[in-house]
Amino acid sequence: MEQVTIGMIGGGTVGSGVYNALKLNRALMERRLGIKINLLKIAVKAFDEPRPYPIPRGLLTTNWREVVEDPRVQIIIELVGGTTIARDIILTALKLGKPVITANKALLSAYGEELFSAAATNNANIYYEASVAGGIPIIKAIREAFVGNRITHIYGIVNGTCNYILTKMKEEGSDFAQVLEQAQKQGYAEAEPSLDVDGWDSMHKIGILASLAHGFWVSPEKIFVEGIRPVSLMDIRFAEQLGYTIKLLGIVKQIDSTASKGKSSRIQVSVYPALIPSSHVLARINDIFNAVFVRGNIVGETLFFGRGAGKDATASAVLSDIADAALDLKYETKSRLRPFVSHEKNGEIVPIGEVKSQYYIRLAVVDKPGVLAKISTIFGDSKISIASVIQPESRETEIVPLIMMIHSAPNSAMEKALSKIEKLPVVKSKPVMLRVENF
Amino acid sequence: MEQVTIGMIGGGTVGSGVYNALKLNRALMERRLGIKINLLKIAVKAFDEPRPYPIPRGLLTTNWREVVEDPRVQIIIELVGGTTIARDIILTALKLGKPVITANKALLSAYGEELFSAAATNNANIYYEASVAGGIPIIKAIREAFVGNRITHIYGIVNGTCNYILTKMKEEGSDFAQVLEQAQKQGYAEAEPSLDVDGWDSMHKIGILASLAHGFWVSPEKIFVEGIRPVSLMDIRFAEQLGYTIKLLGIVKQIDSTASKGKSSRIQVSVYPALIPSSHVLARINDIFNAVFVRGNIVGETLFFGRGAGKDATASAVLSDIADAALDLKYETKSRLRPFVSHEKNGEIVPIGEVKSQYYIRLAVVDKPGVLAKISTIFGDSKISIASVIQPESRETEIVPLIMMIHSAPNSAMEKALSKIEKLPVVKSKPVMLRVENF
Incomplete structure (x- = not known):
C-alpha cells in the first residue's frame, strides 16, 4: 500500500481532535482509501498547553518550519488560526509545492486570492472543507455535488455560538447579555x-461559499454584516406571535433573473439576523448546530445539517481533506480540483442599499391616537407598503411597542424612512429593524 | 479546453431531465470543470414517446448499441431502469472500458457485485450518485466526506411516495387507500x-448506503423490509398524542460496540415504518422530500435533505457524476474512487429477530376489567417491559383500542409474545406492531 506523510501545525482543540480521530479511525480510513496515512510531526505553541486529547510528546515540536520543511512531509495541515503566522505557514508550504489543508476561514476570507494564486504558481493545492460549517461537507457539496447547478440561494446558519444564544433566549426567555454570559461559562462563546x-465569523464563511457558488472572489468588505446584538427578547417574542423565528443567517442570493440566462451574476451577500417562518426546516436548527440551505436551479431545495465547530466535527472535515489530498498525491493530480475556479467574469455584489428585503419593524411610540397615521404617511411617501401592524394592548404605560411587517422594499428606502420616523416626536426610541426571509 | 463525449441510454423522465439540465447549465459547468461536455447521442425506446422536456430528433436513436459502441462515446449514462436491458447496457459499456453513470438502484441492489467486479476487470468505473435520494449527494457524503468516520447510524427517508402518503394521511386525516389514489392521480405514485x-425501493437504496458505510456488500435478501400498508390513520393519531410521527425509514445501525474498536461490524439493515419523536428534524421532512440522517463516530449527527426523485433533482446528481467521470478521464484516473471498496471482512447483518427495538403496540380488546392483566402477564413472562399504556375512553362500544409503548426487546421475543396475545379470547384482531426509533 502506498503511504502519504503528513505534518500538522497546531495541536489545540482542532489539532488534537485530528490526532485523536486518526488514532481511532486510521486503519478504517486506510482500508477505504488504499493509502497509508502517516502523521509524522505536529508543531505546537507549547509542549504542555492544555488540549482535549493528549498527543504523545515524541510527535511534538515548537518549530513549525521543522514540520513544513521536513522533506519527508508531503501534506501540511494548518490549524493554528489567525491571519499572521498561518499565512506564513501556508505560503511556505505552497512554495515547497506541498498541498495544504486548512480550517482557517478568517485567513481565506482575508487572503484567499493570494493563497490560491500561490497554490497555482507552485502546482500545489489548498483543501479547506473544515473552514465552513465544521463537519458539514458543504464545500464538497457546492463544488462537486452541485457543479451542474446555478446556485440561486444559500441561507446558512454557520455560527454555532449565535445559534446557541438565539435558541436559549427563545427557550429560556432570557436576554442577550444573560445568555452570552452563560455561553461563555459553558465554553460556547x-x-x-x-x-x-x-457576525464576522459568519461573514468569513458565507464569503467563501458565495465565491465558490458564483465563481468570483467575494471580498469581505463587500459583504453587509449585522450581528445579533440588536435582537432583543421582545423581538423574539413578537416574531414568535407572527409565526417567525429569528436566526443569524449568512445569505447569498442571486438578484438578477438575467443571470439564469448566463448573462451576469449580480448577487446579494449578507449576514444579518432575520425572521424566518417557524415552519421552515431552518427554523428548527437549534443550539450549537449549523445548517446550510442551498437552492440550485436544477436540484431545487436542499439542506445540510450538522455540527459546525468543535474538535471532532472539524476533525471529520480535515480527514476528508486528507483523503482527497492523499488521492491527489497518489494519482499525481494535485490540481484536479483547483481551490478556486474563477468562472464568472461579470460577477458583482449588489450593495445592501439596492437589495430589496421584507422587514419587521418595532417602534416605541406614545400611546395616543394618530400615531399610526403619522408613521404610515412616511412609509407611504417612501413607497413602502405595510403588510400588517400589531399594537399590543397598552399596559397603562405611556410608551408602547408598535410592530409592523413591511412588504419588499429597497434597504436604502427603508433606512431613509426610518430615519424620518425616528425624528417624529411620538417615536420615543431608535426603531428596531430586522429583515424577514420568506424563502 | 479538453472535451469528453457522452452517450445516454434512456430519454424518459430522468433522461430528458439530464438533457435539459445540460442545455441550461452546460456552459457554466464547463467553465467550472475546464472540460467541454459533448452529449453526442441518446438512445430511446421510441422517438415519439412523451417526455417532460423535448429532445431534438437528431440526437436520438432507438438502438442502444449504436450509442454504447460508438468509438467517439467515452462515458455512458444508463437511465433506462429495470434489471434486464440496463444490465446488458452497463456490462457492454464496461467491457469496452467505458465508465458508466447510472441512477439504477434496483440494478445495483440485485447485481452490484457483478457490475463492480466487471468495472474492476475492465479498468472502468461506475458512478451512481443518482441511485440514492435523487439530488441529495449522500453517496459522495458517505464515501468521501465521511471517509474518516465509522458510520454508526443511518436513518433515511428515501422514498418520496411513501413520505407523501404518510404526510397526507396525517395532515388530511385520510386513510391509506384514499391518499394512495390521490397520489396516483398526481403522479406521485x-x-x-x-x-x-x-418498501422495496427503500430497500434498494438503504442496501447501497449500508454497503458503502460498512464495507461489505449487503445482499437485499438480508434486509428486513416492511412497507407502509400496515400504518393506519388511527396509529398516526395515537402516535401524535404520544409525541411521535410515523415515517418509513431505511435503517443501518451498528449493533456491536466492539465494532468501534475495529473488531467486527455487526449491523442492522432494515426498512420499516417507525415512530420517531415529533421534535426530531427527520419528523419535519414532509411530502415528497427525502432526508438522510447520518451519525459518524467523529462528525456526530448530520442530516442531508432534498428532493429524492424527479427529472431535475436526479439530473443534478447525474451531472455531478458526469463531472467526476470527466475529471477521471482527463487525468487518466478511472479508478481513483472504485465504485465499491470491500473494507470489512467480518461484516455481518444481524437477523431482525435478534435486533432489539422499542415498540408501539395497538390491540383491539374487549372493554372489561382484567384484560390488561392478561396481556401484561404474557409480556412479563417474555421479559418484555411495558413503558406506558393508553386506553382511550370507551365510546360505548364493546371493542376498544389499547395502546402500549414497549421498552427495548428483541424482535423475536416480541413476535412470540404477540402471537400469544393474539390468541387471547379478549383480543379481537391481529395486533398492530410498529417499531419506535428514539435516536
Missing part, C-alpha cells in the same frame, strides 16, 4: 465574543 | 405502487 456575535 | 409502498 469566547471571552471576547465579537468575532461570533457581531 | 405508480399505478402498481408495490415497489414504493411495500
